[in-house]
Amino acid sequence: MANALGMRALLPGDLDFAVRAVLPIAPPDRPAMVRQLIQQARLAEAHRRQTGRAHPKFGTGSLMSAASKWPLTPLPHHYDLAYLAALQTTTQVLIQQLSEGNPDQH
Numbered sequence: 001m002a003n004a005l006g007m008r009a010l011l012p013g014d015l016d017f018a019v020r021a022v023l024p025i026a027p028p029d030r031p032a033m034v035r036q037l038i039q040q041a042r043l044a045e046a047h048r049r050q051t052g053r054a055h056p057k058f059g060t061g062s063l064m065s066a067a068s069k070w071p072l073t074p075l076p077h078h079y080d081l082a083y084l085a086a087l088q089t090t091t092q093v094l095i096q097q098l099s100e101g102n103p104d105q106h
Contacts, residue, residue: 005041006042006045007045008061008062010094013064013080016075019033019039019086019087019090021071022034022090023070030090041061044058044060044062045060047061048060
């Protein structure tokens with residue numbers, strides 16, 4: 001089931017994978033990376049709906065699947081400041097795009 005961003009429904013694991021893909025990126029570049037992940041998930045979801053198959057590069061249309069195509073930082077044993085800052089950036093971009101209703105405009 002697609003959400004308002006045009007990708008599969010957002011689940012807690014999607015956030016963990018997205019954050020793990022965003023963590024190695026320099027903080028000023030993280031919002032662009034999150035937008036890129038969302039765009040890849042959207043493209044994959046459109047492909048999946050059209051063909052019934054996962055997109056060859058971006059997966060099944062979930063944020064987790066798109067993020068898993070990138071190098072992932074290991075999940076920390078506890079949520080430290082770096083993880084929380086990347087989580088904040090990820091959720092801010094998601095909220096911004098959802099509230100504006102147009103995921104391509106950032």
